[in-house]
Amino acid sequence: xxxxxxxxxxxxxxxxxxxxxxxxxxxxxxxxxxxxxxxxxxxxxxxxxxxxxxxxxxxxxxxxxxxxxxxxxxxxxxxxxxxxxxxxxxxxxxxxxxxxxxxxxxxxxxxxxxxxxxxxxxxxxxxxxxxxxxxxxxxxxxxxxxxxxxxxxxxxxxxxxxxxxxxxxxxxxxxxxxxxxxxxxxxxxxxxxxxxxxxxxxxxxxxxxxxxxxxxxxxxxxxxxxxxxxxxxxxxxxxxxxxxxxxxxxxxxxxxxxxxxxxxxxxxxxxxxxxxxxxxxxxxxxxxxxxxxxxxxxxxxxxxxxxxxxxxxxxxxxxxxxxxxxxxxxxxxxxxxxxxxxxxxxxxxxxxxxxxxxxxxxxxxxxxxx
Numbered sequence: 512x513x514x515x516x517x518x519x520x521x522x523x524x525x526x527x528x529x530x531x532x533x534x535x536x537x538x539x540x541x542x543x544x545x546x547x548x549x550x551x552x553x554x555x556x557x558x559x560x561x562x563x564x565x566x567x568x569x570x571x572x573x574x575x576x577x578x579x580x581x582x583x584x585x586x587x588x589x590x591x592x593x594x595x596x597x598x599x600x601x602x603x604x605x606x607x608x609x610x611x612x613x614x615x616x617x618x619x620x621x622x623x624x625x626x627x628x629x630x631x632x633x634x635x636x637x638x639x640x641x642x643x644x645x646x647x648x649x650x651x652x653x654x655x656x657x658x659x660x661x662x663x664x665x666x667x668x669x670x671x672x673x674x675x676x677x678x679x680x681x682x683x684x685x686x687x688x689x690x691x692x693x694x695x696x697x698x699x700x701x702x703x704x705x706x707x708x709x710x711x712x713x714x715x716x717x718x719x720x721x722x723x724x725x726x727x728x729x730x731x732x733x734x735x736x737x738x739x740x741x742x743x744x745x746x747x748x749x750x751x752x753x754x755x756x757x758x759x760x761x762x763x764x765x766x767x768x769x770x771x772x773x774x775x776x777x778x779x780x781x782x783x784x785x786x787x788x789x790x791x792x793x794x795x796x797x798x799x800x801x802x803x804x805x806x807x808x809x810x811x812x813x814x815x816x817x818x819x820x821x822x823x824x825x826x827x828x829x830x831x832x833x834x835x836x837x838x839x840x841x842x843x844x845x846x847x848x849x850x851x852x853x854x855x856x857x858x859x860x861x862x863x864x865x866x867x868x869x870x871x872x873x874x875x876x877x878x879x880x881x
Contacts (some may be wrong), residue, residue, distance in 0.1 A: 512623045512809060517585075518546075518586075518608060519584055519782075520548065521539065521579060521582055523544055524541070524578065524582070525579065527575050531572050531576075533754075534570065534572060534573070537568075537575075538567040541573070542568045542827075545558065545563065556652055557582070561574060561578045561581070571620050574880070576654070585602040585607070586606065586849070587607065587613060589602045589603070590602075590603050592606060599617040599618040599619060602617045603615075604612070604666075613663055613668075614663075614664045616662040617659075617660075618659065629731030629732065632730060632731055633729070634648065634729045636706055636730040640700060640706065640730075641703070642701075643726075644694070645700065646726045648664055649663040649664060650663035651663070658771070667724065667726060668717075669716055670717055671690070671725075672714045674713075674718045675781060676684040682780065684721070684843075684846075688783045689725070689876055689877075689878070689879070690718070690869070692873050693725035693880070694716060694727060694774055694777065695864050698711070699864035703772075704863055705735050706730075706733050707864055708727065709732045709733060709734065711730065711773035711777065712753045712755060712773065715729040716728070719879075720835045723879035735801060753777065754793075755768070755773070755858070756770065756807070756856055758817065759797045760818035760820045760821050761818055762814075762818055767864075768858035768859075769858070769862075770862045771863065771864060772876075775850055776854075777855030779836070782837050782839045782840055782846075787803070788800050788836070793870065805829050805830030805831075806827050807857075812857040812858060814857075838851060845870070849862070849867065
């Protein structure tokens with residue numbers, strides 16, 4: 512099937528290696544494609560800025576990079592703001608040619624400093640990871656000497672935080688199983704490609720309300736890892752409520768197991784309707800975890816004494832029964848077992864994403880069509 516006219520023109524512009532083209536070349540190569548575009552007043556004004564005349568074609572040297580960036584922006588119609596943060600602003604948009612709903616993330620780009628590390632990580636990660644349960648990067652809009660870069664992403668109705676707060680169906684155990692299963696599928700794919708997310712939380716999980724689709728997003732804190740890699744990482748990753756104990760205790764060396772702790776916290780929150788561990792400070796959160804799961808011991812976690820923030824003076828809390836912490840699962844032995852294995856203190860003993868996907872708790876769960 513032949514591409515739509517605008518897509519065909521943008522594809523041809525992408526194949527140019529130069530930033531500009533002489534009039535004759537522009538008219539011979541691009542002119543026929545431009546004439547196939549379904550003109551409207553906005554497009555006519557856009558092309559006129561680049562020297563396009565309806566009869567004569569391009570009337571001078573053509574700024575190829577500038578035209579490509581302008582046409583990319585024209586391709587997507589913004590129809591509302593979805594959110595904002597330190598990274599920039601996210602808009603809901605529609606593809607002018609296909610009517611596909613999309614999310615456009617606008618991030619700062621400076622000539623002096625370029626893109627932020629988190630944006631570079633996100634772009635490189637999403638280019639590598641192609642999976643039904645990971646949000647897809649559709650396009651990148653960057654203009655020469657521009658102050659922003661736009662990431663065009665798949666659109667889903669809302670994030671898991673909004674879903675839990677708004678839709679009663681989110682409390683259904685069958686729906687919870689489907690959401691957790693899909694998160695694990697996305698995380699398994701990331702880990703299989705040696706990438707850990709490091710910031711899993713309900714705000715970074717997108718949900719299709721009607722479709723039931725779930726996709727992991729926001730890989731700005733993701734990083735590559737190698738099995739048995741002896742390299743120090745920063746422990747200041749993952750939003751506080753979902754941060755694993757090894758990170759809270761200052762581990763310099765950690766593994767993709769940090770993501771499984773976060774999935775366990777998300778699962779418990781979906782069941783309980785509120786976070787399982789909650790505090791505004793790291794030490795406070797650590798003690799909330801100890802109060803519920805019991806204070807860890809070196810016998811159960813061999814690396815514990817060597818962690819930077821561990822202290823022999825920590826208060827000694829006995830573990831509470833998990834069925835008491837997550838009462839809706841009190842009669843669900845499989846659900847309690849899966850949650851217990853994700854919330855294991857020792858990351859070496861914590862269940863992996865691949866193992867979790869084989870867990871009996873997911874027996875009979877049907878994934879939504881993609």
